[in-house]
Amino acid sequence: MPALVMNATGCKGRLLTDFTALGLSTKLLDALAGANFTTPTPIQEKAIPLALEGHDIMGLAQTGTGKTMAFGLPLIDTLLSQPGKPLPKTSKALILAPTRELVNQIADNLRVLTDGSRIRVVTVVGGQSINRQINALSRGTDILVATPGRLIDLMDRGAIDLGTVRHLVLDEADQMLDLGFIHALRKIAPALGTPRQTMLFSATMPKQIEELSDAYLTNPQKVQVARPGKAADKITQSIHFLSKPEKPKMLREILSKDLDALTLVFSRTKHGAEKLMKGLVADGYNAASIHGNKSQGQRDRAIKAFREGEITILVATDVAARGIDIPGVAYVINFDLPEVPDNYVHRIGRTARAGRDGEAIAFCSPEETDLLRQIEKLMKIELPVASGTRPSRDAKPAGKPGGGRNRGRSNSQKPKSSEGAPAKKRRRPRNRKAA
Missing domain, CATH: 3.40.50.300 (P-loop containing nucleotide triphosphate hydrolases)
Structure with a gap:
């Protein structure tokens, strides 16, 4: 089913001028005030009311427009309303991002909002101690923020059971496709719990993103604040x-x-x-x-x-x-x-x-x-x-820019090995007689 495009008004047609109009919990509003967040960005205005209603979301917005808060706020609000701690080796929500830096950035933003609450945020990325991550997951977590490759490593080791995940966020989905993470996603998705809410956010809308939306989102609401390829006005x-x-x-x-x-x-x-x-x-x-x-x-x-x-x-x-x-x-x-x-x-x-x-x-x-x-x-x-x-x-x-396979190269243009020396021509192996 094609995604629906929503305008910048709330569910009742009222323009959202600050976070208090969203019906968020008092604890979350206090966290927002403490972090000096007073006015939602356009993508937050559009996405948050729909996400709070439980809809799947396909969000399109240029970088730097506040996408993390657009999915983070409704996710945290929903988890705060749910009783009970996560079981060992489980998570209630999963956020996938393409790079270690983005995973850490998302987690830092979420922790600002969950500081002092019972909501636990855990990150798993490559390049860090996997044993330490296994230990962190052993206690269970409310929100798991991960790169796909390391998450699969942990799944293969039995360190995480994703069957309790009821909220999935795919952030910077276009970049994940560029980096070839679609194969990892196909392995991760069947392990997730159902029914679940899925939110996909991307800065661009290539055909592959539409196909990704069709495969993993159910009747998604489409929210868009700038055409793909448009830079910020300032x-x-x-x-x-x-x-x-x-x-x-x-x-x-x-x-x-x-x-x-x-x-x-x-x-x-x-x-x-x-x-x-x-x-x-x-x-x-x-x-x-x-x-x-x-x-x-x-x-x-x-x-x-x-x-x-x-x-x-x-x-x-x-x-x-x-x-x-x-x-x-x-x-x-x-x-x-x-x-x-x-x-x-x-x-x-x-x-x-x-x-x-x-x-x-x-x-x-x-x-x-x-x-x-x-x-x-x-x-x-x-x-x-x-x-x-x-x-x-x-x-x-x-x-x-990076050179090309140009015909008629001179000797000075011959390809070089990784050490910078001219690449040697491979010799054909001589035919050996059978013994």
Whole structure:
């Protein structure tokens, strides 16, 4: 059944101007007041009343719009109204997210709201002690926030029984699909209890998300606050057209203008992020990096230092930065344009959060012209030019950003091994006579 689109009014047609109009429990309202939350965001206005009624939800909203509270508040309110503690090795609710950072971010937000209550929140992610997680699950939990891979590891070890789960949340569902977690979801879903309420939240709506909704949601109510591909209104965007070798110098010029501002710099690859960070540190900039080659502890420490202003420049890859929710980020710089247009929207959504202003700056080399065109087509805008000259529409891209399988390569363009040396040609094994 197709999802229903709801307007921004409550169930009785009354405009929701603050959280008190939602009928939330007094304890939850006190927690909101203590955290200085007074007015729901648009996605919260639309989703919370429907979720409190028990509907399945398919929420579409750009990053930084308050999606965690949109599913977290009704989930916590429902669990507070249910008597009894969770049994050992069980959970009442499950939230799945694609990255460790996002899992931790969600859990931190929920704990602010459940502090002092009987609601227990447990996280399980890769890169941390699985024995410690097994011990945490042995006591049971009300809300389990997990990455799919580690959750399956724990299921295989008999550390968690998901048969009591009556609430499922899929956060950043589009990113989970991009990372190939659909196979994990197919293994997790049959283990969940029924009937259950399922809420799916995504920043974009590709065809696969519609298929996911059809497979796991029942008569979902669709809530949407911005068209896919639209950036937050308070983000000022610009682009610099320059050659690839000119990028490091331009980056330093921009960073030097506001050294105290929190700046998030995106690189396309893990190696590129680390190299860029080390170059900045060598030049005296206060920088750190997060990417897939960093341990979980290293990533957590870098994000904590960035949040607290101990470092002011964080160089990141797309996946590693997915869970960053730091209201103080003033600038997002796309040192490399992403190969997936949707990721541009996610990247720049790291600034202008919680009602603040923000600036997103992109660099575009000739090799990235086609990537830029895809981004502008998705967003239905043309980014303002800060420097350089925009290539004409007739101009062909200079080549793929990461190289490509180009015919007629010279010897200097031959592929290299991971150590940087020219890759050796494999010899065919000689035919051996049978003994």
